[in-house]
Amino acid sequence: MSSTDGHHDRIVRRNTVIAVFGALVFLLLVWSYLDSYRNLIDTTREKSIEHLTVEYRALNQHQAALAHQVFEDKINEPAIRRLMFEAAHTQDEQRLAELRQELLERLTPLYERMREKGFRQLHFHLPGAISFLRFHRPERFGDNLWKARAGIARVNAEREPVSGFEEGRIFNGFRYIFPMFHDGRFVGSVETSYSFRSFLLSHADRYLGAYRLLVSRDLVVKKVWDDERQKNYMDSPVHPGFVIDRHADLTQLGYSFPMAREWSQERLRAIGRVIAPRVRDRMDDWQAFSVVTRQPEPVVASFLPIETTTGLKGAYLVRYAAVPSVAQAWSWLWIKVGLTAILVLLTIGSLIHLNLRESGRHREREHWLRSLNEAQRIARVGSWTFDVTSGELNWSDEVYRIFGHAPRSFTPTYERFLEMTHPDDRERIKHAVEDSLISGESYEIDHRIVRPDDKIRYVHERGTVELDGRGRAIRMQGTVQDITDRIVANEESRQAATILRSTHEGVVIANEEGRILSANPAVEHLLGIDQAELLDRFVDELVFEREETTPFNLVREQLRASGAWEGELWLRRFGNGTNFFPTLASFTAITSDLGEQRFVVMFSDISEAKAREWAMWHQAHHDALTGLANRTLFHERLERALSSAERHGELVGVLYVDLDGFKPINDTYGHDVGDELLIALARRMEKVTRDEDTVSRQGGDEFAVLVARPATVTAVDRVAKKILKAIEKPLQVGDVTLHPRASIGRAVFPDSGDSVEALIAVADESMYQQKQSHKHEPDDPPPRDGA
Structure with a gap:
């Protein structure tokens, strides 16, 4: 190992130790920051669920005290017990009605005061859980509640007071059910209930958070009547197994809750979707817990399970509270991490910089050698020398790399060189070298x-010959250059040109300004213009703007921003009379070898596909007999009209038309006459309505008309009268003169409803009532002409 290599290794080891130590310090500090943040989250969750638990306990205590006070002081009186005793032991319906009326008159003032205190209902039951008197709905009585109301059944069975949350057939509440006795004999029970809305108004910390009551969906579906369920509940984004008590939803209580004006449905729905995956399993286990989320905003949500009158869990009390401290802590966490990272990096960088300065002199001494090797590597050019007399061959490092070997890994020879060449090229190489040695001229x-x-590479080899005084070759020297990329690029260019000439897709190349530089033969066929005339035109001249396609200026913007665009465009077809056709086009930005910006446009004619697509759409959305919009298209247009009307405060009218006496016409004259009648009436209705209105056939002899943006409700009625007048004109079908009649129902958004289903239902009911008024009129088919 050289001294340079040893010095380099020492520098590397020292810098590695510095970097590892700095990284460990950084990780420890980040861990401490994260631990502090986690402690804040844990504390926030604990305090939030504790806060909610205390609120709920206060609610229970307050409710229990009020309920017991009302029962002991006002209800459990001898006169009422005697009344209940008589009701429990008589079968006379007249007497039961008198007792019920007496009880109602006696306790109505008490019930009104109870409602002011937040009570929702007062309900008396006879033995066997038979409803005797509901003060909130005195007209409903006599139904058996044993299966529907577990709390009442439990009081009947145990003869002890029962309290807790329970879902009824109409709405839910915190129930307090007391048994009633007369002379030691069980004569029934009485129930008081306290709504969740009352909890919000009386006990909730309304300035700090949002509250919701989530009720088990199974419990609601099992007990609540369908019409009440639709009115009083809505789906929960947190868990599909629970529904929200709409009656007590915070967003409906803006007049009482200052904070309710900020906690909108959309805000709570967005939070619910984020926390849903984290809470569903815990809700399934009926755990009491809190979760903290930063998205879409910093909020702590606390979930407290509520027991039913049977002692089981049946609902969740949920409290949402903003926690800006969490967002601040999260921001400070990253600020501290960033500052720590900067300080650690500065320290590590300074130490490494000092070490690197020590190796500077070593690098300078070897710089010239590395520069030479690097130049050869970049150019992929290696140099070689060959002593003809001794046969000694020397390669530079780059020659080794070109041939796929590590530099100096073996001693090269001419024979070894030939073995590395492709077998099919060896004879050519030998002849080139031998001819150069004989002639003394260089070769390429x-x-x-x-x-x-086993990978094949292409090289360009050059060699020159050095001669002695007698003209004999004594030495050769030359270069080897890897030209594989150039060979492959040339081949790819040739193949690409062949593909462009043969493809059926149009291909245009334009400069940055959009001026066309070249085009393949398919463009001439698709656009109907000679290729020579197309050059120097702008791509904009080929595009025909349509409403349903992307404006070309937006195509240009996306092309500049992302370098590509793909979509549908309509292009001009030149020739005898210019027309237009749809294409599927793609734009791709490229850069030439000289750094000039270009973009390639490829497009194909999709006229036939668009025609098939339109035909399929029209068939799926129109009635086969009359050509009118069918039920599906009518619903889609009505949905769009309602959405627009809701945004702009407009009206939307729906007319439901049913022909009177159509079946007798079919039965008497045959289906062909009936079909001709339907077609003719369809044309009449289209004629008397506006283009922006929609006339549809709903099926059979039923039609529906969408009146878009009427100025007033009277305007809708005028349209109905026009349609009725048009329908009731006599109609000649063959030799038959028909006198069609119709019943028309009307519905207007928003007075009649705010959904497609609601408006159609109202219009249908209105039509039915009108048809009922015609039921005593003769509905036989009209006589033939002249009869």
Whole structure:
């Protein structure tokens, strides 16, 4: 090992120790920063769930005290117990109604005061869990609640008070159910419930966070009536097995909660989607926990399971609270990491710099040799000398590398050199060398060599001959250059040119300004213009702008930004009368060998594919008989109209049209006449509506009309009258004169509903009511003409 190599190794080892030590110091400091941050997160979670637990306990205590006070002071009175005793032991419906009315009149003032205190309902039950009187819905009674209400069943079975969260058929609540006795005999039970909304208004820390009640979806589906479920609940983004109590949702309580104006549905939904993967398993196990997230904003979410009246878990009380301290701590963490990294790197760099200065003199002494070797390596040119008399051959380091060997790894000879050449080229090489030795002239030859890994490379070899005084060759010297890349590039260029000439796709090459420099023969065929006329035109002249395609100025911007663009463009077809055709085009930016910017445009005609695509779309979205929009297209256009109307505060009208007496016409005159009638009425309805409106056939003899952006509800009615007038004009089909009639229902967004399904349902119901008013009118088919 040379002294230079030994010195270099010592410098490397010393710098390695410095770098490793600095890295360890940096990692220890980062670990301490991360540990502090984790402690902050853990503390935040613990305090948040503790805060929520305390709030919920306060709620329970407050509710229990109020419920017991109301029961003992106002309800569990002798008169009411006697009334319940009589109700439990009579089968006379008239007497039951009188007792129910007496109880209602006696306790209604109490119920009103209870509602002011946050109670949601007061409900009396007879033995066997039979509903006797619901103060919030006194018209509903007599239903058996044994299976639907586990808490009531439990009181009937155990004759002891029961409390807890429970889902009812209409809504949920914190239930307090008390058994009632008269002279020691069980006469029924009474239930008071306290809504989650009341908890928010009475106990929640409304200035610091958002609250939600997540109820088990299975519990809601099993117990709540369908219409109430749709009205009172919405899906939870946190867990598909839970739904949100819409009645008590924070975002609906902006008038009572200052913070509720900030916690919007969109904000809570975004947070829920982020934390969902972290909380679902824990919610499945009914754990009490908190999670902290920084995205989309720093928030701690606490989940507290709530027991039902059966002692099982049935819902989660969730509290969202902003934690700006977490975001600040996270920012400071990275600031500290960055500053630490800078200090460590400066220290390590300074020490390494001092070590490197020591090796400077060693590098200077060998610099000239490395420069020479590097120049040969970059140029891929090696030098050689050959003593003709002794047969001694010397190679530079680059010659070894060109032939695939480590420099100085063996002693080269002329015979060894020939063995490394390609077998098919050896005779040519021998002749070139021998002719040069005989003539004394230099030679140049391109040939192949075979490397140890069996890879073939191309080299350009030059040799000159040195003669003695008698004209005999005594010495040769020359160079070897690796020209493989040039040979491969030439071959690739030849192949590319062949492909461009034979491909059916149009290929255009343009300069940076978009001026066309060249084009393949396919362009002439596709564009209908001679190649000579195409040159020096701008690519912009070939493009035809359409609404559904990307504007060409945006294509240029993306090409400059990312170097490529691909999509659909319409191009001009020149010749006798200019027309246009769709293409699938791609633009790719390239740089020439001289550093000039170019871009390549490739395009193919997709006219036939577009035509098939349009035909398939039209078939899928239009009625085969009348050519009107079908149900699918009608729903899509109505959905877009509602979205636009919601943004701009506009109206949207829906008319549902059903022909009266169509079946008798079909039965009497045949389906051909019925089809002609449907086609004719379709044309009439299209004629009396605007282009922006949509007339659709829903099926059979039912039609629906979308009235887009009417100025008033009256305008929708005017359209309905026009359609009805057009329909009821007599119609001649063959030798039959028909007098069609129709019933039309109307719905208007937003008064009639805010969804596609709601508007169609309202219009359909309105049409049905109108049809009912026609049911006593004769619906036989009209007589033939002249009858």
